[in-house]
Amino acid sequence: LQDGPEAQRIASVIPYYPFHGVPRFYDISGMTQDPEAFQLCIDVFVKRYAGMDVDAIAGLDARGFVLGPPIALALKKPFIMIRKKGKLPNAVTGEEYRKEYEGANATGGDELCISRTAIKNGARVLVIDDLVATGGTLTAAVDLLKAVNATVVECACIVELKALGGYQKLQAKHSEVKVWGLISEDVLNLEGTLA
Numbered sequence: 001l002q003d004g005p006e007a008q009r010i011a012s013v014i015p016y017y018p019f020h021g022v023p024r025f026y027d028i029s030g031m032t033q034d035p036e037a038f039q040l041c042i043d044v045f046v047k048r049y050a051g052m053d054v055d056a057i058a059g060l061d062a063r064g065f066v067l068g069p070p071i072a073l074a075l076k077k078p079f080i081m082i083r084k085k086g087k088l089p090n091a092v093t094g095e096e097y098r099k100e101y102e103g104a105n106a107t108g109g110d111e112l113c114i115s116r117t118a119i120k121n122g123a124r125v126l127v128i129d130d131l132v133a134t135g136g137t138l139t140a141a142v143d144l145l146k147a148v149n150a151t152v153v154e155c156a157c158i159v160e161l162k163a164l165g166g167y168q169k170l171q172a173k174h175s176e177v178k179v180w181g182l183i184s185e186d187v188l189n190l191e192g193t194l195a
Contacts, residue, residue, distance in 0.1 A: 002180075002181060002182060002183070002184060003183060003184050003186060003187050006040050006041075006043075006044050006182075007044070007182050007183045007187065008187050009037060009040060010031055010037050010040060010041050010044075010158070010182065010183060011183050011187045011188050011189075011190070012037075012190065013030040013031050013033075013034045013037050013190070014026050014027065014028060014030050014031050014158070014159070014183070014188060014190060015027055015030050015190045015191065015192030015193075016188060016190065016191060016192055017192040017194065022133065022161070022164070024161075024185065024188075025133075025161075026130075026131055026158075026159045026161075026188060027192060028063060028066070028130045028131075028158060030190070031158075032066060041067070041158065041182065042067070042070045042071055042074065044182055045067070045071050045128070045156060045182070046071055046074040046075060048156075048180070049071070049075060049126055049154075049156075050075060052126075052153060052154075053124055053153070054075065054077060054124055054125070054126045054153050055077065055078075055120070055123040055124045055125065056072075056077050056078045056079070056080050056118075056119070056123055056124075056125050056126070056150075057071055057072040057075065057077050057078070057079050057080065057125070057126050057128060058079075058080040058081075058082050058114075058125050058126070058127050058128070058141070058145065059079065059080070059081060059082065059127075059128050059129070060082050060112075060127065060128070060129040060137055060138070060141055061081065061082060061083045061084050061087070061112070063129060063130035063131075064082070064127075064128050064129040064130070065081060066130070067128050067129075067130065067158070068128045071128065078118075080114065080115070080118045080119065080125070081114070081115070081118075082112050082113075082114055082127075082141050082144065082145075083112065083113055083114070084110055084111070084112065084113070085110070085111035085112065085113050086113075087113065088113050088114070088115055090115060090116050090117070091113035091114060091115055091116060092113060092114055092115075092116055092144070092147065092148055093111050093112070093113040094111055094112045094113065094140055094141075094143055094144035094147065095111065095140070095143065096109040096110070096111050097109060097110060097111070097112075097136045097137065097139065097140035097143075098110075098136050110137075110140075111140075112137070112140050112141055112144050113144075114144055114145070114148060116148075118148075119145070119148045119149070119150045121149045122149060122150070122151065123149075123150045123151070124150070124151050124153050125145055125150045125151065125152055125153060126152075126153050126154055126155075126156060127141055127142065127145070127152055127154070127155040127156070128155075128156045128157070129155075129156075129157050130157060130158050130159070131157050131158060131159040131160065131161060132155070132157045132159075132160045132161065132166040132167060132170075132179055132181065133161045133164045133166050134164045134165065134166050134169065135164075135165065135166030135167065135168070135169030135170045136166075136169070138155055138166060138170055138179070139169055139170050139173055139174070141155075142155070142170065142173075142174050142177055143173075146174075152174070152177045154177070154178050154179070154180055155170070155177060155178070155179045155180070156179075156180050156181075156182075157179065157180075157181050157182070158181070158182050158183055159181060159182070159183050159184075159185070159188065160179060160181035160184070161185065162184070162185065163185075166179075167179045
């Protein structure tokens, strides 16, 4: 349940900061430093996806690597890393995409890659990341998974920054793929203090 009691408990330890021109960029480090909140977050995702027909969990570089493995282990499913280009051997690389801030190259773009052996033909994949912002990374991940003949069951995140239009961007290209966010910005009110 979005913004339910569990979501509110998790939200109580997720601060926001201004970051890369985004006034309220949420930092899940507060949650990962609180084992009770972290476990609660994983449990919510596991409960949501336990009854769905999912063959694998794919996490986006890098915070999807924090959330994806414990969810995959609890569901007894393989975990697949979707990495930045050049980080995996024997990889399939997707097309360049853009996000709200400059990436690893001077043009502000990035590319994602996945191991050639990670996806079985027709696999049903859940994509997970900490948040959805402008949708560039998420759309690139769905593009890449489709290119290797996977079906994306859903994209899940802790927080969706709705004002940045990421879900709409994904929907414009992949209307069949839904995004589920555990917490809305309505209950994220912990302002971080910059040191």
